[in-house]
Amino acid sequence: MALSPRTRPDTLDELLVETRLYSAEFPILLASHLPMILVALDRLGATSERLAEYFETYCTTNGLVPTPPPVAPIERERWTDALGDRTREYDYRAFFENEVRRIGIDAAIQTYLPTLLPGIGASAMHGMMRTAYGLMRMDPSEVGTALGYWSATYLTMPRATGAAPITDDPGEVLARACTLPCLREVEPETDLLWHNIRAAGEKESFAPVVDWLAIGPDTGRKLAETSLALFAATMDFSSLHALTGSHWIRLIGPHLAEADRPALQRYFWQIIASLVPKIGFPSLPSAEQLDAWRHLPAPGWPEIAEAAIASDDEHDISLVFSAREEESIYGDRLYRVVAARRMGLIA
Template sequence: MALSPRTETDTLEDLLVEVRMFSAEFPLLLANHLPMILVALDRLGASKERLRDYFDTYRDTNGLVPQPPPVAPISRESWTEALGDRAREQDYRTFFEAEVRRIGIDAAIQTYLPTLIPGIGASALHGMMRTAYGVMRMDPSEVGTALGYWSATYLTMPRATGAAPVTDDPGQVLARACELSCLREVEPETDLLWHNIRAAGEKESFAPVVDWLAIGPDTGRRLAETSLALFAATMDFSSLHALTGSHWIRMIGPHLAEADRPALQRYFWQIIASLVPKIGFPSLPSAEQLDQWRHLPAPGWPEIAAAAIQSDDEHDISLVFSAREEEAVYGDRLYRVVAARRMGLIS
């Protein structure tokens, strides 16, 4: 693929158009974070020059590749038949970009996302991430691309059965998952995050986990709170996706019909529970420990954002942006502490 010439007038929108030329994954089966990170950088205050520099560095370092060639058109009548087939990425993206143009962002999400939610582990939650960033900007092209990405990488996991939940505490779900002997025997095909998720989902005794959490009006806040505690305790790559994922489901939820929002929370937390072996069977810290960390000296968001803008690590930028956005909603200073720690600004 020919490189685009650098210009001094590249805008975020220009770069997003350019990045859609590439596949949503790059070898071997890694999520292409570039479109989402460009948005995060822009919102953190990066200059247009920094956006272009980041684009070029990410593209070249990761060896981004074009979409696979089209196979056959996807139709509205049979669109689910190729879910999870990465060879159909371009077909799915073409279909959903047309659907979003036809009926609009919210109607497309309400029509198709309830079917996709049980496969939320798609590309290790990054189909959901791209959807969240698309709706954050109400960008029809990005939402269509994201729904196509989610479809082509759909990850089959155990389905909810409607069995009675066992707790309304997301932390208790993780604690119970840590006690499952089957998760001590998980052997993923590779160390890819979504391979770890899939390997856990294939264990028969993991299947009930998806029904464990009682969903209520306060579940979104409790998921965010537990994800923050988990990341603060571990500073782990996998638990980072719990914190950022809580942000993403908060972004997507209002665009779904109210009846479909609990499934988004339920299946998201199933994925986080599947990762407890990868995280190291963690224990959540006490309220006292969390409060101690919460009051550690930490720089303000402008300094943290400036450090993230200079980083070439997509997970630094993703974490800092999501943590800043979540603190603005929930008011918990611990978000600032963990972001500063991630950026090496405090120990």
């Protein structure tokens, strides 16, 4: 739905209000990145004119649809009864927007998110993405909408049992997952990312994977390093979500109670392990290869950001923004190299 110049919002906050008129998914079961990408574009330095232009282009190109009509109010005492029911998107969004207003952002996250973490694959992790971006701005309406989105698209996967972990190395988890015969037999319903995740989760011998990773104080950094290495090796659409997802969980973690943070990391990495068939059963590069890539000539972040701002591809913008943010935390120049490569600025 393109807006006329006279009615078109022209600030980020106004545009985000407008995005909440739409469903969080568009046909057929694809995640709308629009609110998050508007924030990323703004942080990368896009003008208000570019934000408005991107809004119109995205709405028109993807055929965004209104939020489904209400079915029935979600009752606080039974709020989990309809998890995963996409017809209840309006109801869940209304419930969580009210809850965030009632108790505040952090209290809502700490009250409800631990129950949602085992379903972190919701809409291919884009419920998590919207939550992270809402928390980045501490935007109550976006956080409430995101929790509702996550709830309506909740994706059931094997739950942690408390079994003894095998390794503290996320890369070893992926390598072991690649050896599971069941993952060679995954046949998703469609090529949608979350259908691939669900198909892996339905394999009985995949169930133990969620317990394999030992979680410790340094796990966040290890997940980020492994995700970066995976994307650098494959430049693959699915592994892109490992790199950006590492950014999202870093944003969400501080808002959870300390005891709940390991589950955020554990269930996130279960989802990445479920995607190894779609990524092509990858092998991680050696330290020497990573270091060689790290030292490739690459333009600076202003040039990379400019290329991302000019792109209409939501994954270009998401990747560049997350890579820049992660480099600011971890100091690894390889983030800049892979971002430049994604944007076609280097070979």
